[in-house]
Amino acid sequence: MxxxxxxxxxxxxxxxxxxxxxxxxxGASLVSVIATSSGAAAAYVRDGFSNIRIGMFLEVATxxxxxxxxxxxxxxxxxxxxxxxxxVLLYSAWASLHKLHDVAHAGPPDPLALRLDLKxxxxxxxxxxxxxxxxxxxxxxxxFGAGTLSGLLGIGxxxxxxxxxxxxxxxxxxxxxxxxxxxxxxxxxxxxxIYLGRGYVLPSLAMxxxxxxxxxxxxxxxxxxxxxxxxxxxxxxxxIVALGAEMIFNGVTGRL
Amino acid sequence: xSGKKEHGLEMAMGRMLQIGxxxxxxxVLIGGVLYLAQNGGTQRDYRHFHDATPATTTVSGIVASAxxxxxxxxxxxGILLLIATPVCRVIFGVVGFAVLRDRLYTLISLIVLSVxxxxxxxxx
Numbered sequence: 001m002x003x004x005x006x007x008x009x010x011x012x013x014x015x016x017x018x019x020x021x022x023x024x025x026x027g028a029s030l031v032s033v034i035a036t037s038s039g040a041a042a043a044y045v046r047d048g049f050s051n052i053r054i055g056m057f058l059e060v061a062t063x064x065x066x067x068x069x070x071x072x073x074x075x076x077x078x079x080x081x082x083x084x085x086x087x088v089l090l091y092s093a094w095a096s097l098h099k100l101h102d103v104a105h106a107g108p109p110d111p112l113a114l115r116l117d118l119k120x121x122x123x124x125x126x127x128x129x130x131x132x133x134x135x136x137x138x139x140x141x142x143x144f145g146a147g148t149l150s151g152l153l154g155i156g157x158x159x160x161x162x163x164x165x166x167x168x169x170x171x172x173x174x175x176x177x178x179x180x181x182x183x184x185x186x187x188x189x190x191x192x193x194i195y196l197g198r199g200y201v202l203p204s205l206a207m208x209x210x211x212x213x214x215x216x217x218x219x220x221x222x223x224x225x226x227x228x229x230x231x232x233x234x235x236x237x238x239x240i241v242a243l244g245a246e247m248i249f250n251g252v253t254g255r256l
Numbered sequence: 257x258s259g260k261k262e263h264g265l266e267m268a269m270g271r272m273l274q275i276g277x278x279x280x281x282x283x284v285l286i287g288g289v290l291y292l293a294q295n296g297g298t299q300r301d302y303r304h305f306h307d308a309t310p311a312t313t314t315v316s317g318i319v320a321s322a323x324x325x326x327x328x329x330x331x332x333x334g335i336l337l338l339i340a341t342p343v344c345r346v347i348f349g350v351v352g353f354a355v356l357r358d359r360l361y362t363l364i365s366l367i368v369l370s371v372x373x374x375x376x377x378x379x380x
Contacts, residue, residue, distance in 0.1 A: 018302070019302075020302040021302060021305045023305050024302055031335055034341070035277060035280075035281075035338055037342065038273040038274075038276060038342060039273075041269070041270050041274070050266065052265065052266055052269070056346075056368060057361075057364055059368045060364060060367050063368055063371040063372060063375075064371060066375075067371065067374070070375070117358075117360070185273075185341065185342035185345070186342040186343075186345065186346060186368065186372070188342070189339050189340075189342040189343055189372055189375075190371055190375050191375065192375075193339070193372070193374075193375030193376035193377075193378075194378075196313055196336075196339070196376075197313055197314070197376075198313070199312070201312075201332075201335060202302070203312055203329075203331035203332040203335060204295075204328065204331065205302060206331070207284050207287065207288040207291070207331045208288070210335065211281060211284060211285060211288065214277070214281055
């Protein structure tokens with residue numbers, strides 16, 4: 001609903017509140033990211049907004065990025081991960097407050113998009129809206145970056161994915177948000193293999209986080225339906241900013 | 257290009273993900289209950305990173321320890337099932353696009369699948 005996954009909250013809470021080693025926090029968060037993505041898929045599929053071709057094409061970039069990111073987690077110190085994480089949190093808070101709007105499509109369609117079949121249509125008020133992606137190479141590049149962040153930080157990096165699809169490919173936001181949800185699970189699975197092999201995924205820690213996220217998303221969907229969206233967005237963004245600032249502070253002072 | 261068939265593929269993917277997540281959650285829940293029953297009061301050290309055992313870090317190790325009904329192995333197996341759901345989605349993509357005779361996207365799905373498999377079976 002707020003467009004932010006659970007990872008951005010889980011990692012700071014585990015690290016700052018429960019003093020868990022940041023690598024275990026990354027592993028537990030990544031598991032919860034997959035749970036959220038796969039768990040929400042059923043509802044999204046029913047709407048028919050997601051585009052599996054665009055999703056699959058961009059997953060080439062995000063999964064390769066995720067491999068790089070997961071490789072980097074072993075090379076980069078926990079403090080640096082904390083600082084980068086904090087910065088991504090601040091960006092996510094900013095992005096969640098910005099309302100997405102469909103940008104009017106101008107100019108001829110991207111020939112690369114046509115060759116790759118990156119187009120589709122979705123139902124809106126009884127008639128079919130057609131769309132074709134633009135700026136495909138730029139979007140592919142941003143997606144590689146989104147995948148790297150996802151693998152490095154154990155998050156879904158949905159905010160960056162939506163950025164690539166909205167601003168570069170100029171997809172309708174209903175298409176970009178639902179397609180990004182699908183991609184998040186596949187991207188996270190790419191780094192999950194490496195995390196698992198390194199022992200970041202501690203079953204006894206991931207267990208309560210995963211079950212909590214699944215129950216929480218069921219309850220949350222019901223509560224959210226009855227609450228003012230704008231209030232939630234504002235409140236959530238404030239929490240994220242606070243957590244992000246604290247992660248940066250702890251990273252800079254070397255406490256992670 | 258048939259939009260209806262593609263929507264069918266999407267629906268199948270969604271259904272599969274739903275079943276996968278439910279199954280994974282049940283297995284993790286069972287493992288979690290057993291784990292808490294055995295290790296109820298003890299506090300584990302999560303503050304520092306330890307070297308992990310193969311029983312929870314390799315696919316074969318997890319399957320073997322889950323088969324011994326080790327609670328930690330069962331939880332790890334449930335988590336493995338969860339991680340497998342998006343991988344299955346990509347496999348659905350490979351098969352689905354092949355059925356739709358879309359060679360380009362069969363190939364693209366295969367590339368994504370090989371990246372995923374590489375991450376599981378490369379560095380041990």
